[in-house]
Amino acid sequence: MAVSTVYTVQSLNSTCSISKPTKTHLGFNQKQLVFFKKTTTTTTRRPTTVITCSAGDTVVIGLAADSGCGKSTFMRRLTSVFGGAAEPPKGGNPDSNTLISDTTTVICLDDYHSLDRTGRKEKGVTALDPRANNFDLMYEQVKAIKSGVPVEKPIYNHVTGLIDPPELIKPPKIFVIEGLHPMYDARVRELLDFSIYLDISNEVKFAWKIQRDMAERGHSLESIKASIEARKPDFDAYIDPQKQYADAVIEVLPTQLIPDDNEGKVLRVRLIMKEGVKYFNPVYLFDEGSTISWIPCGRKLTCSYPGIKFSYGPETYFGHEVSVLEMDGQFDRLDELIYVESHLSNLSSKFYGEVTQQMLKHADFPGSNNGTGFFQTIVGLKIRDLFEQIVASKTGAPLEATKA
Numbered sequence: 001m002a003v004s005t006v007y008t009v010q011s012l013n014s015t016c017s018i019s020k021p022t023k024t025h026l027g028f029n030q031k032q033l034v035f036f037k038k039t040t041t042t043t044t045r046r047p048t049t050v051i052t053c054s055a056g057d058t059v060v061i062g063l064a065a066d067s068g069c070g071k072s073t074f075m076r077r078l079t080s081v082f083g084g085a086a087e088p089p090k091g092g093n094p095d096s097n098t099l100i101s102d103t104t105t106v107i108c109l110d111d112y113h114s115l116d117r118t119g120r121k122e123k124g125v126t127a128l129d130p131r132a133n134n135f136d137l138m139y140e141q142v143k144a145i146k147s148g149v150p151v152e153k154p155i156y157n158h159v160t161g162l163i164d165p166p167e168l169i170k171p172p173k174i175f176v177i178e179g180l181h182p183m184y185d186a187r188v189r190e191l192l193d194f195s196i197y198l199d200i201s202n203e204v205k206f207a208w209k210i211q212r213d214m215a216e217r218g219h220s221l222e223s224i225k226a227s228i229e230a231r232k233p234d235f236d237a238y239i240d241p242q243k244q245y246a247d248a249v250i251e252v253l254p255t256q257l258i259p260d261d262n263e264g265k266v267l268r269v270r271l272i273m274k275e276g277v278k279y280f281n282p283v284y285l286f287d288e289g290s291t292i293s294w295i296p297c298g299r300k301l302t303c304s305y306p307g308i309k310f311s312y313g314p315e316t317y318f319g320h321e322v323s324v325l326e327m328d329g330q331f332d333r334l335d336e337l338i339y340v341e342s343h344l345s346n347l348s349s350k351f352y353g354e355v356t357q358q359m360l361k362h363a364d365f366p367g368s369n370n371g372t373g374f375f376q377t378i379v380g381l382k383i384r385d386l387f388e389q390i391v392a393s394k395t396g397a398p399l400e401a402t403k404a
């Protein structure tokens with residue numbers, strides 16, 4: 001019996017159009033996705049639908065981190081910078097990991113797991129192990145999206161642990177690939193216009209896992225400890241080394257303001273920014289290239305114990321020259337953040353106070369009172385700026401002036 005595959009096509013964005021096939025679609029065309037009618041045994045050569053997108057304008061961003069390290073929170077801050085809410089594909093698989101907004105499409109690289117939960121168990125490998133992931137497909141599909149071609153991406157279903165039928169992904173303006181391995185495969189790495197690594201220290205990761213998995217998911221302390229321990233060797237071998245390739249790293253460590261702190265509530269956060277990256281000018285405090293230590297608490301910034309300390313200066317990170325902006329401590333009043341913002345330069349904001357405005361808008365997100373939320377917001381603005389510069393370089397259009 002002949003059956004047709006049914007594809008749910010989401011609302012078309014400005015770069016894509018759908019059409020009926022013509023005779024030319026009997027051949028292979030690299031700029032178009034051609035759906036063929038399937039039978040149970042064979043695929044006929046008669047195409048049913050053609051989707052064409054204007055090629056090659058997609059900017060690709062990689063975001064790497066271990067599970068539970070704040071990728072989703074970061075993505076919410078990033079998509080908010082571009083305006084509009086990011087939502088799962090309408091009418092698609094309810095367990096899709098994809099988030100789409102007007103400008104951005106964020107996919108989760110868990111969708112390239114080649115082994116499902118049972119398969120990994122049988123083979124005795126974790127999801128962090130490259131053998132449990134299909135890097136050839138990841139490369140082919142990211143390359144296709146970057147050059148304007150829609151793809152049928154698999155879905156890893158975190159509810160069932162199975163690999164579900166694929167979903168259609170069309171090239172957006174900004175394509176974010178987030179997950180465990182965006183910078184692991186050199187071919188995929190080469191496709192990235194900008195890359196970020198969220199480097200959460202073991203102590204902090206443990207505190208966050210306990211907070212989420214114990215409080216919200218009912219896991220026991222022992223099972224959380226066991227899961228972190230079981231993942232650690234593969235994390236060290238395959239995930240952590242990717243930070244050497246990142247253009248920006250947000251490092252999250254326990255505070256140094258409280259001697260022997262083991263609560264993990266007050267954080268020391270470092271924004272490590274690579275020098276010499278095209279379209280990316282690191283943010284600086286007071287004076288570019290100098291080494292600075294600043295305690296802003298006093299008349300203009302309310303600080304309760306243990307206070308707030310900023311540092312800034314040049315460093316070397318995996319042999320690369322970097323600028324590092326550090327914040328240790330937490331804000332008492334978010335509206336006063338404007339005082340700190342006004343002392344930072346190269347923020348790529350569109351108007352005075354935009355960072356503070358974004359932070360106030362998402363005051364309920366985790367990390368809004370410390371350097372994690374502050375630096376994620378700043379990186380979001382830098383990505384918007386990078387995107388606008390890339391677009392301007394392609395169209396030859398002059399860039400709208402940005403402030404600070």
Ligand SMILES: Nc1ncnc2c1ncn2[C@@H]1O[C@H](COP(=O)(O)OP(=O)(O)OP(=O)(O)O)[C@@H](O)[C@H]1O
Nearest residue numbers: 066067068069070071072073208211212366367372
């Ligand atoms: N900046 C932060 N400050 C405090 N806690 C945080 C922060 N970011 C994340 N968390 C904690 O970590 C949990 C996971 O965050 P999030 O869902 O953003 O991570 P994730 O990397 O997307 O996780 P997963 O890959 O498991 O879906 C949050 O529920 C929160 O408890």
Ligand SMILES: O=C(CO)[C@H](O)[C@H](O)COP(=O)(O)O
Nearest residue numbers: 067110117127158159161180
């Ligand atoms: O490291 C992970 C990335 O999110 C997950 O553990 C991995 O994707 C496997 O997922 P699950 O535990 O749902 O089978």
